[in-house]
Amino acid sequence: MTRGAGRLRTAATTRLSRDARPRVAVDTILFAFRDHQLQCYLVELARGEAAGQWAFPGRLVRIGEKLDEAARADLAASTGLRDVYLEQLFTFGDPTRDPRTHVVSVAYMGLTAAPETVSACSAKYAQGRWCGVERLPRLAYDHPQMADYALNRLRAKLEYTNIALYLLPPAFTFAQLEELYATVLERELDRRNFRRRILASGLLRRLSQERRGAHRPAALYEFAPRSLRTIEML
Amino acid sequence: MTRGAGRLRTAATTRLSRDARPRVAVDTILFAFRDHQLQCYLVELARGEAAGQWAFPGRLVRIGEKLDEAARADLAASTGLRDVYLEQLFTFGDPTRDPRTHVVSVAYMGLTAAPETVSACSAKYAQGRWCGVERLPRLAYDHPQMADYALNRLRAKLEYTNIALYLLPPAFTFAQLEELYATVLERELDRRNFRRRILASGLLRRLSQERRGAHRPAALYEFAPRSLRTIEML
DNA sequence: CCAAAAGTGTTGGCTCTACACCCATGA
DNA sequence: TCATGGGTGTAGAGCCAACACTTTTGG
Known part of the structure; x- marks a missing residue:
């Protein structure tokens, strides 16, 4: 996902000073094999311009954090899962991918064998759910591309x-x-x-x-x- | 490379305010087949803590820039080359990779068929040169890992x-x-x-x-x- | 005519694919 | 005993690796 801090900004100057450099985020496409389907975990955004849309969990990376640790911590916060296989996929940096501000997002693929142990989603989101990859709803931002990329990577890696x-x-x-x-x-x-x-x-x-x-x-x-x-x- | 803005910072507060978020950079491992060897292009850093060390060309990404456009523009500035094949490799985000500040670097692999047309390197660097991948000098930051990653990717892609x-x-x-x-x-x-x-x-x-x-x-x-x-x- | 690099086919082994029937169990 | 899913072998085709000599040219 790409951030929606939810805070209003009143002037272009504020925006400029806050946005002196692109921000860095991580987003994770978490897969599980459940109910005879490949499914991935979606969250409904609760805040920001994209509120109400579905997306993959993610957040901004903080100073001093490693990328994979940020992804792992965010996944733990969003799903309660702790033992997830994580693999970096690709970094999406189109400045218009988040209409609000320039966010460079490092996408990760996550795999879990215990999808049933997902616990109530974080307060950050309205809700979370598993969804078959063939029946994804409209996703926010460039998350449809991330889904494609993750699925292709998973398919390729199954073969070798x-x-x-x-x-x-x-x-x-x-x-x-x-x-x-x-x-x-x-x-x-x-x-x-x-x-x-x-x-x-x-x-x-x-x-x-x-x-x-x-x-x-x-x-x-x-x-x-x-x-x-x-x-x-x- | 990872930035050395060269500018001195005097107080932790300055550092904190400037470093509220990790920065984003692109670094490019540019390969060419030259003189019966696979070579890559190195620059000698002129500024910052790492001055005097060799590294791959790169720079910070600016607000509004696409990642690959930043890599392409930086390569044009550093080498004069315009028609380079570029492919995103991996994003290196260890907060200690640049001892000065937290810089997340998106590494690209570049390929050129015209290594001889490289022109004088930008004022940003002390010098630039081609170097056989078997004889790389000690490289700054985590650039040795980037070199490995790029070489593995190139080898794999030659096969398929x-x-x-x-x-x-x-x-x-x-x-x-x-x-x-x-x-x-x-x-x-x-x-x-x-x-x-x-x-x-x-x-x-x-x-x-x-x-x-x-x-x-x-x-x-x-x-x-x-x-x-x-x-x-x- | 010599040195140097370019060009060319065949065979045996192995791997892959296609394919259909019997087995063990619980109900 | 039956329904359901689990488990097994073979033969033919295609692919791949190994292998050495002839050709063309410039000097």
Whole structure:
């Protein structure tokens, strides 16, 4: 999001002195795989010109803050989530992207495996909600571009890294993994070929437990190194 | 580079009021293929705490400026070059990266096919020079990280795009193209396989002229679309 | 005619894709 | 016993890597 401080400014001089340099913000596109969909977290802006519009959570960066720490702290404030995978995406600097003032925004992609633990949103926003990436409402500012950029990055990284580990619970079945891939990449995958390739990458470890349910039990797996690895997945 | 405004500040209050927010800068790692090496353009800082150290050209972004326009304008001012391919790399925001003040720097990679046309460097710097990427001097600030990042990006993009077009003259031989790839990727390439793959990508057009020299003449080629295309090259 | 760089094809191995049936369980 | 989702193997095609000799020119 881009700031709406909400404070009125009365004169151009005020604006000029306050705006001597562009400001720096971070905005985070937080993804989760929920309800058989890739979803992202939206907040409804409560203040400023864009009040009532939906956007991604974010805020200005303060003096002395690292960018990723600002993004992480803001995400904790907006969603209550603490363990989020964060990756810098791109910096959007068009001076007109926020009609009020020149804000340069560093966009981050966030991934969480625990979307249900999101708590009441910060007072800064009217509300927050998860929304399927196929059904996004009109977003404020240049946030539609950010959404595109984040989605492309996530799709690309599914193909050559084990980034899916940040979207899945610690133990999961092959069916879950395959559904994640098929959904995000929007294409069907051959179950046998998918299995073979993923196993060949050596990044999964089979657990001794199984998931029991209405039907035949399914073997559970975990990601073996729990950190990002670059390797051909597809 | 990160700014050294050179102006002295006398009191913490001055610093605080001036530094109410982080500043935004752009820095550009400009590459060229010159003298059988991949080289990048360095400037010697003339002012500020880092005076005497080498760095990449850059400057603060002004209100109302787009990031890439700021990078382009600064490159024109520092090198005289106007037609440079620019691509945003990463934003470095560690508050301690510039010991003086909190500057968030958006790093760009620049590519030029005409490194010889670089003109006298701007008054802002003591001097400027091309330097092989294997023999970089100690660089100011976090510019060594920027250099790594840029080099990795260039290497990656050689493998899946036609980005080499921005490093080569309009007409070139296969030997030149292969030398560029082999040098930047630091590995030998099989001439026949390389030829076949590049031609199969359909991104080269053979020209009717040949380059004549001391030995057997070599066919000249040009990049057919003169814009970036994503396609498997290697 | 010699040195130097340009140009050219084939084969074997491997990888990838396409494809269909049986299994284990709970209800 | 049935419905549901879980689990498995093979064959043919296409792709990729490895490999060495001939051609053209200027000196």
